[in-house]
Amino acid sequence: MLQDRFGRRFYYLRLSVTDICNYRCNYCLPEGIGCGRSLMGENPLSVPEVATLVRAFASLGTEKVRLTGGEPSLRKDLVPLLEAVRASERIRRLAITTNGYRLPSQIDAWHRAGLDQINISIDSLDPAQFRHITGHNRLGTTLQGLERALTLGMTTKVNAVLLRQYNLAELDNFLAWIRETPVTLRFIELMRTGDNRAFFASNHVAGSDIETLLLREGWEQVIRSRDAGPAREYFHADYAGRIGLITPYGKDFCASCNRLRVSAQGKLHLCLFADQGFEMRETIAAGDSEALAAHIRVLIGGKAAGHQLHEGFTGATRNLAMLGG
Template identity: 70%
Template sequence: MLKDNYGRRFYYLRLSVTDICNFRCNYCLPDGYQCGESIAREKPLSVAEVNTVVRAFASLGTEKVRFTGGEPSLRKDLVQLIETAVNVDGIRRVAITTNGYRLASQIDAWQRAGLDQLNVSVDSLDPQRFRAITGHDKLANVLRGIDRALELGVSTKVNSVLLREHNLAGFEQFLDWVKVTPVSLRFIELMRTGDNRDFFASNHVAGRDIEKWLLHTGWELLPRGRDAGPAKEYTHPDYIGRIGLIMPYSRDFCAGCNRLRMSAQGALHLCLFAEAGIDLRSAIASGDHRDLAALIRSAVCGKSAGHQLDRGFTGATRNLAMLGG
């Protein structure tokens, strides 16, 4: 079992398959993806290399793989990537985080390939606010994709970054939607990165205030699965959907960490806000998942106790697209 020096076990791999994104979210890539940033970088991991990575992690007890980006649907071979992960012994769940731009047209193929969990970013249910946040007038299309995923039986979660000046006023609209829609809607505290200091200062909302409101109005905390993400999920008898809160600035947030990250170029990140990734590309390219597993096991011993976001430390994370949040 993959375990660090603090006794935390890692059942969950977040694997970026591209750092390219086609949205211009104001809290992440307000100027859009800059092609020049990656000209000198290696190509993203191939399907065969992803297979090696997933087999290595599975041999260490990892049970869940989530493909992230950037935007994963920009990979033309995403279906093959899903199939590759699904067919690795020991992997129980394969998920994708997407901005939903291509969801309506591609979810059927993803589901046939074996996808069983989907996270979709929806930062507002108001079309004008959605466009202002993301740079795209695509809310209706994204919602159609979510409806189709639910029809297909794909477990669906919706991510919404809390933004004081841009979507907090739409909180009631989100609640009305969850009342009749069987999704888990997770509100995420805005995290400070290398590129968003001023934006963070004016838009950060503490999730604990929403948590207090949920508990006061009859929502109940659900048990957390061992391969679950960091959200605290709540249920209410009057709502079909659930509410989740991801609060990286809360006390002891890192104590329950169960996930590791790998960049699209094959660097292992022990934390989203680590100072740098550990380059494993050559070991991945060799195709020997046992040797790779040994390197991963050794590297995990160096994982720190916490991310130190509360001290303003952002590590090497310039923006969330570079590693998938």
Template identity: 55%
Template sequence: MLEDKFGRKFKYLRLSITDVCNYRCDYCLPDGYQGDKPEGFLSLEEVDTLVSAFANLGTEKVRITGGEPSLRKDLPDIIARVKQHPKIKHVALTTNGFLLEKQVEHWAKAGLDSINISIDSLDPAMFNAITGHDHLDRILRGIDKALALGLTVKVNAVLMRKVNQRSLQGFLDWVKQVPITLRFIELMQTGDNKVLFDAQHVSGEPLKRDLLSQGWVPILRDKVAGPAQEFSHAEYAGKIGLIMPYSKDFCATCNRLRVTAKGDLHLCLFADNGLSLREELISGDVERVEQRLVALLGDKHATHYLDVGFTGATKHLAMLGG
């Protein structure tokens, strides 16, 4: 079992398969992808070795992330390879949704259980301004298609003072009719976005108080769930989630580890640096990877230190898939 010195058990792996993204969201990649030549990412065999090691150590959920994971043409093969592990009970995908309408049937057929899509505004003009692409309508059609295929769908919206804070009612109206979980995520400071963070950060606590006052009820958190506090309402088809990394004791329930597209283990989204697993992965020796993971987990800290402005080696969220 992967357990740290603070008694936290890690049953959830966030696995990036590329750091390339075709969007230029102003809180993440405002100038677009600026990385090196997009190569050297984990192969299908290395993904299999990695997931085997995590599964043997108690991991039950794998989320495939990017960058934008659908930019890899072998995404269905990766989903299928992760899904084949009998100890992995849930395979999820986080995407910007630009290929959702065209590709979601292939992902579902490969074994995908759930999908998260980033939509920071339901206003087409604002969506275009944030992402640099006029894709909102086709993403919404893709969500309808994913729901029809039986996938669990979550939509992520980053809380920003001058963007979606004013349009919360529109989001709530949507959730009243559509059975998704809409998750509002507090804007997090990274190495490249301090000016934006200072101008746009808003706490999720006032929204939480508003939801509770309007009859929303907290939902008990599952052991492999992400960090969101989720709420339901008898009059709504969907649910609301809040991810508030600046809240007290946020890290106490941490249950996830991250591996980058080039095989670096990050013990925290805001760790000082990545810890390479590539040598062990190339060898294909699952037991060696297990031993390395157990040894490295001893360096995990109790908290991320975001509250004191520490952002570690994370220049932008596309590096690690959030």
């Protein structure tokens, strides 16, 4: 089992397959990806390299892999990538995070490839506000894809970044939606990155405020599984869906960390807000998963006790598209 010097065990790998995104979310990439950049990004890991990486992590006890971006669906070889992860018998759960842009046309192929959990970014249920936040008029298409995921029996979650000036007023609408919709709606505290200092200052909302409201209304916390993500989930007998809260500025947030991140180019990031990623590409490209596993064991010794977001430190993270948030 992969364990750091603080006794935290790591069952969960978040693997970016591209650092490119086709959305222009105001809290992440308001200016888009920039001119001249390939939609594949800069030399992302190939399917065989991903297979080697996953074998190494699986041998160290990883049970859940999430493909992130950028936007993973921009990879034309996404289905083979999913198949490469699913080929490892030790991986119990295969997930993806997507903006849903291509979801209706691709979700069936992803499901056939072995995908069993999907997280869809929906920061507003109002079409005009959705377009204002993301730069795209795709809410209807995204919701259509979500319905198909539910029909296929996939565990379906929705990510909504809390934004004081844009969607905080929609809280009641979100709650009304999950009264009948069996998804986990995860409210995510806006995190400060290298590129969003002013936006963060005017839009950050403490997740603890939402938690106080939920507890007052009779919501109860769900017991976490060992490969669960960072959200604290809540359920209510009157609702088909659940609420999740991701509160990186909350007390002891890092104490329960169970996940590691690998960039699209094969760097190991011990924290989303670490000041660097560790090069693994050469070892990955060699195809020796045992040597790679040994390398990862050494690198994990450098994982810090926690991030320094409270002190304004954002590390190397310029925007959340770099490592999938």
